Amino acid sequence: MNDKPDWTGSRLEVEVGSAAHGGHCVARHEGRVVFVRHALPGETVVVEITEDKGGGFCRGDAVEVRSAAAGRVTPPCPLADPARGTRRCGGCDWQHADGETQLELKSSVVTEQLRRIAGIDHPVEVRALPGGLLRWRSRARTAVDGEGRPGFRVHRSHEVIPITDCPITMEAAVGAVTSRDWSPDSEVEVTQDVDDEVHVTAHTRDPRRGRVKRASQRVQGGEFAREEAVGRSWNVSAHGFWQVHPAAADAFAATVARMAATPFGGTAWDLYAGVGLFASVLAEQVGPAGAVLAVESARSAVRDATANLSDLPQVGFRSGPVEKVLGGRDLGAADPDVVVLDPPRKGAGREVVEAISARRPTRIVHVACDPAALARDVGLFVEQGYRLGEIEAFDAFPMTHHVESLALLERDVDYAE
Template sequence: MTGKPDWTGRRLEVEVGAVAHGGHCVARYEGRVVFVRHALPGEVVVVEVTEDAGGGFCRADAVEVLTPAAGRVSPPCALADMALGRNRCGGCDWQHASGETQRELKAAVVAEQLQRIAGLDWPVQVRELPGGLLRWRTRARLAVDRSGNAGFRAHRSHRVVPVEDCPITAEGAMAEVTDRRWRPGAELTAVEDSRGEVHVTAVDHKPKRRHARPVARSVRGGEVAHESAAGRSFDVSVQGFWQVHKAAPDVFSETVAQLAAVPSGGVAWDLYGGVGLFAAVLAEQAGPTGEVLLVESSKRAVEDAVANLRDLPQVAFRAGTVERVLTDEDLPTPDVVVLDPPRKGAGRAVVDAVASREPSRIVHIACDPAALARDVSLYAEHGYRLSDLRAFDAFPMTHHIECIALLEPVDG
């Protein structure tokens, strides 16, 4: 092959291989790797190449299925129809797969990342959350096209695909954004909280006043969502973080409690603690004579956490990045550390700081399998082994997955 090939727009017939991290499968054609979306392992499909920068791989969408896999189903959303080609919504990856098939694919991805990056052969089973595949999403972010229509972006594109509904999102939240016109270029947040109240905010990226910064304005509801989990109530800024799956806060807090097992009178750290969900269950375990330290970079989230946990005096709060706060040598020595870092993972600085305090248990939450594997590998350098792993299908129809890992000292 001479020069850099450009197959963009070309149609190829390929046999689909294994699933890969990122919502696609791997195929090969004329010696090159083709990352194929909207296909399943074992299928024979016709694909249209959507991106090709030359080199050893290109990206493509399946446009015709010649030999379907047993797990293929008809997508419940019209915007996932194969006939739309590049005009498909980019929000979902696996609408063409049954729920069981989706969970099998995600388990394979987690296992592959752990083996390839961390050198671990770990059997992975992905657990289904209550509620099924549809209407689980309570928080959605949408963009507005040039005509003022709300929608989601196409895959790997800034182009907005207008929507009338989204079958994975709570009906009330969607109805409040799709039945009207918006300022072109705006970004919308729609939230349906535990009380069923819908909150909609809009950020206009072309303010009326020159040089003014974009500001989120409340369009419906208020700026605070009222959530319930772990037997408690939590006030959360609509723009802040809360798990998007209706069942996730209860399931995750219960799982964290099981794996953390903070001794009565013990000390726990809750890093990237948000509005206090995990700190609440850790405080119950530690009891009134124990200590829980919540660390969170968002000042607004810390303010919410202080208010949410005002009945738990054993919880202390630190606003600041985890990296900076953990440089404080006067922090209480933890028996247990719980951390829920952003998608990129905790990274070496945080892992080094946590491991240096020698906790007996580390409960690590991750929404990206590759980041989890990298962090598990870093823990291993400090003598911590993976001893338990719970994987949850907290984002049905998408390639995303939530993992909660327990790490313990090898000689513990």
Template structure:
């Protein structure tokens, strides 16, 4: 059997086709599929192969644009310039596209995933969130190189590219950590809360003493972020989960509440409930005569939720995995379920556990098109159909997109 040649490092002129899930577009060369980053559909580019697994596809980066698509623009960040090659920052996939084109690309991906994985012909429109395409990100994670410089990693690499600023992150957040030296190998979490307090946490990956576990230390700020959504204050651990786009919590809560439409006295579940953002609104809907079960695996998040919703006695809190809680046969069956699973999606066990209780409505919040489409397909097997879907560009300049789906029992 003839061994296939390794194309890594080879430069190929290709015509770029449709956008694919993952921040790249699809090209073909000598019968192989090439996933090319930093391109737009319809372009002709010179692409350098960066990874060749040896099968029917390989990965590549555009190094020269020979025929540009109409939506192409100069990246707002110098570290996204294709001329940098392997020294490009890997945090943004779509800085070379204008905001409208970015939303079109994301809509195309979500539409295709629903068609391919769920068998649905559901054209999607991705909506812009308030605030524009820059300075929207309130939280970021950085790595530290061997010289003590904070920065971001290139795509599919462990190297660190030092940075002075990041144009998608709120003003001042990155410059605060870029101006000083850190312990080599450390990881930094930066958060700017609704009160404009900056929180910087450092996790030293190389402890000073043998067998000492890495310990997070608060460098700047209290470590507790103060947020406000729809008139309610939420206190959140600065390292914990909170939507990173400054406008996302308000917008997403409005959509989730509208889709849930829980009636007074109803039973609602909020799965993967975080610090109680959606549970607070569900509690308002069901009122004192109803009940809300909030499930969250992070004990710290549950503690925060208890404090955030202490004026809502109709909310019951469970600290544990959703799978484990759903195994409890004594749970009161819900009228409506809201779930906001991690990027991988809910999966079969959770979907079947929800469907077995026969809620009339399920509101699914998703940050990955493929995971959402897989879950929608699983719900379809259990007798639920997609009734409404709203998608948002909650991560401008990246390939990520947020979608909120309403599923109704047939």
């Protein structure tokens, strides 16, 4: 029986503690944990409870700041301002913090996740990418409310808040969405590529197929977006996978290249390869006599990668879920010298980690956009006889709680199988 009070709608004054994974800080009130958004460590705030399912914790938004931290600033977007109460856009978590404070918060979260989940004490410093905190977002997906107005959803809610601008999104991209009305309850995808061409696709429910299936219509731009990275030109599906921050692809690829250091003539695997960004770097390292196996589940991405890397015959592609491909028989006889993996937000998981480790690569480069998932996977690799060599982390998503981390795992020579 749940004997905890339901605080939903209540306003409480709390002293804010450290930042936690997910874009909030931790406070305590009457023996319960309160996860507070739009606050900073060390502040005293009034928090309005937005979600309370009983038990030892609840969630809320800071609606009044009684004592502000040194790093607090006025959010550039009014939809992230405490003065609006709790009806705020759920896309940005840290607009109320200056740039230096955001880096400190993210660094503390990645470090804490490694310590808490993987049991590894490894301080991490998150570094900024060029370009500043605003107008970096080149890809976005907006919801549309019942009146046909585009917007973003409230945190942990289906409610759509209409927007007239989004300060973190490139101006031409957001303008292409906000300049018109859309079919009610639809979704709109927008991409602004390296040539500043804007691609817009609307997704609406198809009444002939029910509420689950959607009909898509290209509204603006072409089927492919052009991007540039690692000295190459890339044609990728307009709304397919590509880094959202314009500086991210080159920064991540350079870090992967340095960490991988694949021997000339060697063998490398690129798992969750997307359109082949890291495969291209590995291919240059192994040279024509080497081999790179790129594995990707999305057929459209494999199609794009095959076309973009047609000048690199040392790259071979496998289409399918990574765990199934690794469990198959067409991986080749040669064990990889290096494995690079860039799994989805949930991480790779035990099955994939064990399949990689069984082939005993000398180095593994793990790319992750979720610190908790990274820590879980790192812990699994340590169980398999690897040690964490280093981590490079980048603020590829300013104003949000997301952070991109690249971890180098090396085979532990002291490990006894």
